[in-house]
Amino acid sequence: MIKxxxxxxxxxxxxxxxxxxxxxxxSPERKIxxxxxxxxxxxDLSKYISMIGDKKTPFSEANRAVDRAMELFMEGSQMxxxxxxxxxxxxxxxxxxxxxxxxxxxxxxxxxxxxxxxxSDLQRQPDGKYVGVITIYQKFEGVTKEGMKYVxxxxxxxxxxxxxxxxxxxxxxxxxxxxxxGDIRVSETKRG
Amino acid sequence: xxxxxSKHLLHLLFFCLIxxxxxxxxxxxxxxxxxxxxxxxxxxxxxxxxxxxxxxxxANTNKSPEELERDLARIKAMNLNDPEVNALIKQxxxxxxxxKAEAAKIAEEKRKAEEAARLKAEEEARQKPAKLTxxxxxARIISAPSAAEANNYINDxxxxxxxxxxxxxxxxxxxxxxxxxxxxxxxxxxxNYLKDxxxxxxxxxxxxxDASGKIKELELMRKK
Numbered sequence: 290m291i292k293x294x295x296x297x298x299x300x301x302x303x304x305x306x307x308x309x310x311x312x313x314x315x316s317p318e319r320k321i322x323x324x325x326x327x328x329x330x331x332x333d334l335s336k337y338i339s340m341i342g343d344k345k346t347p348f349s350e351a352n353r354a355v356d357r358a359m360e361l362f363m364e365g366s367q368m369x370x371x372x373x374x375x376x377x378x379x380x381x382x383x384x385x386x387x388x389x390x391x392x393x394x395x396x397x398x399x400x401x402x403x404x405x406x407x408x409s410d411l412q413r414q415p416d417g418k419y420v421g422v423i424t425i426y427q428k429f430e431g432v433t434k435e436g437m438k439y440v441x442x443x444x445x446x447x448x449x450x451x452x453x454x455x456x457x458x459x460x461x462x463x464x465x466x467x468x469x470x471g472d473i474r475v476s477e478t479k480r481g
Numbered sequence: 482x483x484x485x486x487s488k489h490l491l492h493l494l495f496f497c498l499i500x501x502x503x504x505x506x507x508x509x510x511x512x513x514x515x516x517x518x519x520x521x522x523x524x525x526x527x528x529x530x531x532x533x534x535x536x537x538x539x540a541n542t543n544k545s546p547e548e549l550e551r552d553l554a555r556i557k558a559m560n561l562n563d564p565e566v567n568a569l570i571k572q573x574x575x576x577x578x579x580x581k582a583e584a585a586k587i588a589e590e591k592r593k594a595e596e597a598a599r600l601k602a603e604e605e606a607r608q609k610p611a612k613l614t615x616x617x618x619x620a621r622i623i624s625a626p627s628a629a630e631a632n633n634y635i636n637d638x639x640x641x642x643x644x645x646x647x648x649x650x651x652x653x654x655x656x657x658x659x660x661x662x663x664x665x666x667x668x669x670x671x672x673n674y675l676k677d678x679x680x681x682x683x684x685x686x687x688x689x690x691d692a693s694g695k696i697k698e699l700e701l702m703r704k705k
Contacts, residue, residue, distance in 0.1 A: 319656040322703075326653060326663060329682065336678050350628045354677060357670075458648050458665055459689070459698050465662040466653070 315419075323419070323466055324411060327449045330468045331423050334361050334447075335402035338427075342390050342398040355387045362470045363450060369475035373441045378475045395431035395439075402427050411451055419451040424476070444477040528563045531556050535569035539576060546580040549573065615641060615685060615696075622675045631676040638672055643695040645669035650700045651683055668699060 315323065337358035340346050346354070368386035370379045381389065390398075404426045411421035424446050431439045448471035455464050538544070538552055553573050556566075613621070618638035625631035639645055649671045651663040666674070675681060683701035691697040 316656055318654070319661065322653040322656070322661060325703075333674075333678060340677060347628055353673070357673070357677065454664075456665060458650060463650065463662055463665070464659065465664050467664050 315413075320411070323451055324407065324421075326466055327411065327421065327451055327468045328405060328407075328423065330361055330470065331405055331425065331447055331449070332402075334358055334470065335405070335425065337361075338387070338390065338402070339400045341387055342393065342400045344395070344397055351391050355384065355391065358387055359384055361468075366471050366473070368473045369445065371441075371443055371475040371478040373478060373480045380472075383473075393431065394433075396434045397430075397432040399430040400427060408446065411449070417452070421449045421451075423447045423449055440481050442479055442481065443475055445473050446476050447471070447473045524561070527559055528561050528566055531559060531561055531563070531566050532569060535566065535573055538573050539569070546577050546584060549577045549580065553577065613637070615688070615699075618672075619675055619681050622672060623679050623681055625676070628676065635669075635672045635676065639669065641696055642668050642699075643691050643693075643697045647696060648698055650698070652686060652700060652702045654703070663703075668696075671699075 337354045340354045341351050341358070343351075362383050366383050367380040368383050370381060370386065371377075390400075402425045404424070406424060407421055408424045409422035411419040414420050424444060427443045427445055429439075429441050429443070433439075450469045450471055452467045452469075453464060454467045455462055457463075534552070534556055538549055541549070544552070553570065557570060615638065618634055618641075621634045622631050622638070625634060645668060647668040649666050649668050651666075653661040653663060655661075682704055684704055685699070686702040687698075687700040688696055689698035689700075
């Protein structure tokens with residue numbers, strides 16, 4: 290029995306070790322390219338969120354933007370939502386968050402993300418994936434039918450997962466970096 | 482006595498001469514009549530043939546006006562001056578006139594149709610925008626003032642590809658001899674991506690076409 294457990298442990302250890310060794314080491318140039326790729330994905334999300342929130346975006350286009358934004362996330366990722374004067378931070382599944390954003394009860398909505406940067410560099414994990422955290426500032430402006438304006442700025446942290454994968458395209462194998470966004474957590478909210 | 486004999490001989494000679502002239506005149510007249518008869522028969526035959534030919538021309542539907550005119554000229558050149566032949570000649574001339582009018586009408590219609598087709602082609606060429614390159618489409622999709630207009634450009638651009646699912650590879654660079662890519666996408670998604678993001682951070686690196694000239698694979702490169 291002990292022999293069997295030892296065998297399983299050694300097998301798992303070896304397979305994990307080989308798996309790690311199989312992942313390519315990133316040269317500084319390559320690391321810059323991958324960092325930049327992950328940042329671009331966050332910028333893409335920023336544009337989708339802006340589109341989805343904008344009341345001028347046609348419904349069909351907003352729905353399509355929700356689907357495209359969802360493709361950026363890992364399954365089960367959550368989005369934190371805060372408000373000025375409310376201590377509690379609510380977490381929604383990303384799709385639910387985007388659908389709520391689309392249906393916000395404002396006459397006009399403007400969302401801008403700025404200062405998008407890494408606060409935690411991409412680090413290689415034991416499973417071979419690279420994980421980092423990118424922070425963004427989101428400025429939200431909502432104007433009601435009555436002309437009342439609500440403005441807040443929220444600092445949010447986005448966990449980013451990057452994994453090296455291979456696929457076949459027209460019969461040949463190519464290597465690519467799969468960037469997936471994880472939870473988006475609110476770290477600070479202030480008026481204006 | 483001698484004088485009397487001579488007188489009688491002279492009278493006899495005279496009578497013989499008269500008789501000879503008479504016989505000669507009769508023979509000449511009958512020859513003339515025969516010739517006249519033969520000429521009349523020949524003319525009748527010609528008239529008959531001309532009538533038959535003219536009837537045939539009237540019944541013919543295959544000959545062109547020029548062919549009818551040529552055949553009619555041959556008949557008219559015989560100068561038969563026969564009322565029936567003249568009447569048939571008139572009918573054939575009317576037929577030629579009608580045929581010419583029809584041919585002229587058809588030619589005019591054909592000319593008008595060709596002219597209309599030419600004008601239409603010219604108008605279409607004026608209306609049709611200049612043939613756009615893939616780069617042009619990318620630029621127009623990004624700068625389109627509305628989603629509807631961008632979608633029109635997307636639909637046009639998709640015609641350059643073998644399918645909306647044509648793979649699009651985005652190269653990040655070559656590192657240690659190995660080419661790195663972003664996650665592969667499709668041309669339909671990529672064009673919509675340009676519309677949404679309103680920016681193009683890639684350049685065209687390579688285009689692979691199928692047998693019909695449509696793009697079956699597009700490789701882009703991230704701008705430095």
